[in-house]
Amino acid sequence: MKAQRIVKLPPLPPPAPLRLVEPPPEPPPKPKPKPVSRVISGAASINDVINATVSVMDVPLADIAGRKRHPTVIRARRVIAWVARRRTTVSFPEIAQTLYGRGHSSVIDHCKMAESILNGPENEEKWLLQEAINGVLGKLGVKP
Numbered sequence: 001m002k003a004q005r006i007v008k009l010p011p012l013p014p015p016a017p018l019r020l021v022e023p024p025p026e027p028p029p030k031p032k033p034k035p036v037s038r039v040i041s042g043a044a045s046i047n048d049v050i051n052a053t054v055s056v057m058d059v060p061l062a063d064i065a066g067r068k069r070h071p072t073v074i075r076a077r078r079v080i081a082w083v084a085r086r087r088t089t090v091s092f093p094e095i096a097q098t099l100y101g102r103g104h105s106s107v108i109d110h111c112k113m114a115e116s117i118l119n120g121p122e123n124e125e126k127w128l129l130q131e132a133i134n135g136v137l138g139k140l141g142v143k144p
């Protein structure tokens with residue numbers, strides 16, 4: 001049997017001294033956003049917004065409330081959702097109930113998509129959406 005060989009390791013270096021690190025300063029509080037008036041003078045309900053959109057965009061109400069997915073119909077739904085949400089006190093479920101008789105997730109999606117288009121690069125869809133919104137707001141007697 002072989003004899004085991006013992007290897008002596010060099011001693012470990014002393015540990016580095018600990019440094020106390022101060023936490024970063026807290027950021028200043030964010031200013032509160034100014035409240036936005038969402039009430040349209042002269043527009044009493046979501047029905048006024050729907051009727052103005054139907055009139056301006058020349059899209060039948062049956063198509064807007066139905067399941068059609070033609071780009072003009074989808075644009076009309078986006079206009080209704082955006083104007084109703086931004087310029088009235090109507091909630092997402094109330095818009096959906098009046099418009100579709102279904103849940104409100106479609107209305108939320110229409111609002112998000114409208115915001116995305118309006119905040120995006122200049123293109124034909126943005127121009128068409130802006131023209132439709134301005135037409136509906138004009139029909140309701142509100143400055144765009």
